[in-house]
Amino acid sequence: MALREIRTQGDPVLSKECKPVKEMTPRVEQLIDDMFETMYENEGAGLAAPQVGILKQIVVIDVGDGNQYVLINPRIVEQSGEETDFEGCLSVPGLRGKVTRAEKVTVEALNEDFEQIAIAAEGLLARCIQHEVDHLHGKLYTELVEGDLMSIEQMLEEESEEAED
Ligand code: NI
Numbered sequence: 001m002a003l004r005e006i007r008t009q010g011d012p013v014l015s016k017e018c019k020p021v022k023e024m025t026p027r028v029e030q031l032i033d034d035m036f037e038t039m040y041e042n043e044g045a046g047l048a049a050p051q052v053g054i055l056k057q058i059v060v061i062d063v064g065d066g067n068q069y070v071l072i073n074p075r076i077v078e079q080s081g082e083e084t085d086f087e088g089c090l091s092v093p094g095l096r097g098k099v100t101r102a103e104k105v106t107v108e109a110l111n112e113d114f115e116q117i118a119i120a121a122e123g124l125l126a127r128c129i130q131h132e133v134d135h136l137h138g139k140l141y142t143e144l145v146e147g148d149l150m151s152i153e154q155m156l157e158e159e160s161e162e163a164e165d
Pocket of ligand 1: 088089090091131135
């Protein structure tokens with residue numbers, strides 16, 4: 001396994017459309033391993049291949065629910081509800097912003113064994129899936145932010161103010 005360099009906002013690779021993966025190869029397996037290692041090293045909950053400069057439809061996710069999700073060629077096939085919450089991105093370091101997304105989604109994808117899977121998700125996992133799938137289509141959460149991007153300190157301040165209301 002190896003750490004990969006995370007591309008940050010402004011890098012043209014982050015605004016490109018990613019290609020579907022046609023078959024599992026040792027290179028793809030290596031990429032997935034490296035993406036997990038890079039995500040954990042940077043304390044992220046999800047990472048998409050373009051964030052390490054690879055224009056393939058591959059996402060890895062670990063939101064702390066005991067699962068390591070690998071989503072290859074993912075498609076969101078159902079969504080419902082609406083939820084607004086803070087989001088961040090390893091490609092936009094140090095910042096957070098409020099984004100409204102579907103509260104529940106169903107995603108179809110291939111897993112690391114190239115088997116078709118469907119995941120019905122809600123809450124943080126649903127948010128993370130939507131954020132990462134957007135990466136595969138060249139979209140950063142900063143395009144969706146309501147209000148200002150803010151530092152983590154500002155976000156915590158705003159959250160504690162909300163808690164007092
Ligand atoms: Ni991101």
